[in-house]
Amino acid sequence: MDQTQRRRGAALESALLDAAWDELLESGYARLTMEAVAARAQTGKQVLYRRWPNRAELVVAAMRHRTGSIVQDVPDTGSLRGDVLAVLQRMADRFAALGPDLIHGLLSEAPDVSPEITSRMSGVMLAIVLRAAERGEIPSAALPLSVLLAPTNLLRHQMLLTREALEPATLTTLVDDVFLPLAGAGAQATPTS
Known part of the structure; x- marks a missing residue:
């Protein structure tokens, strides 16, 4: 050349x-x-x-x-529940596409990765809860960081423990039974069907 x-x-x-x-x-x-x-x-x-x-x-x-960045395209489904489920589904899809060996390999070298990589989800989740607070789905977007990141951190934990595709029910449980109650979402944020 x-x-x-x-x-x-x-x-x-x-x-x-x-x-x-x-x-x-x-x-x-x-x-x-x-x-x-x-x-x-x-x-x-x-x-x-x-x-x-x-x-x-x-x-x-x-x-x-190759796969894009969730940070560059934060879901906006019109509801807190839908937005958080969309984020978790993207994470699960990426896990399925990349495979557990890659994910586990990266996690084994986590100390070599910039902390910015794991903190990027706080911006995504903050954007989601700010919109939810504006719509009146939650009383305030001022959630503790541990609550804000609960669904994504719990999903990462689940991905570490399994080598299989994550079931949709796992994502629904993380949102409906863990995150929404912690975020103070009322009954209007949970499914009625």
């Missing part, structure tokens, strides 16, 4: 993330190396390390590149 064809900026980043994703699918998380991704992308591993300090951060970026 000569200088006139050198990839830069967004084109380079996209190529790197595509290479990481392809290597991940081919090799699996446990055997994924920065060297293999760099070779697949036809670049040096220092190019990867300038953008992502370790493979866990690279894999998270590749996942977002």
Whole structure:
């Protein structure tokens, strides 16, 4: 590749993330190396390390590149219950698509991942409860962080304990029996059927 064809900026980043994703699918998380991704992308591993300090951060970026980000598209179904169920369903779908080996591999390297990655859901959940409070579904959006993140944290915990697809009933239970009562949602937020 000569200088006139050198990839830069967004084109380079996209190529790197595509290479990481392809290597991940081919090799699996446990055997994924920065060297293999760099070779697949036809670049040096220092190019990867300038953008992502370790493979866990690279894999998270590749996942977002490939599957999108919930943060960029917060559900708005018109109800607190529907919004939280939509978030949990997206998380469960991503778990099913990525597979337990990838999720467990990433979680085993959680200390290597920026805390921003796990805290992103607080912004999603805050946006949801702010809308719910404006609609009058809950008395206030000023929920303790532990309540705000209860459904997503409990779902992550469930994903850690299982290697199987999560049942829709699990998501419904997390929302109807745990989150809505903790958030102070009245009977209007729960299903009537």
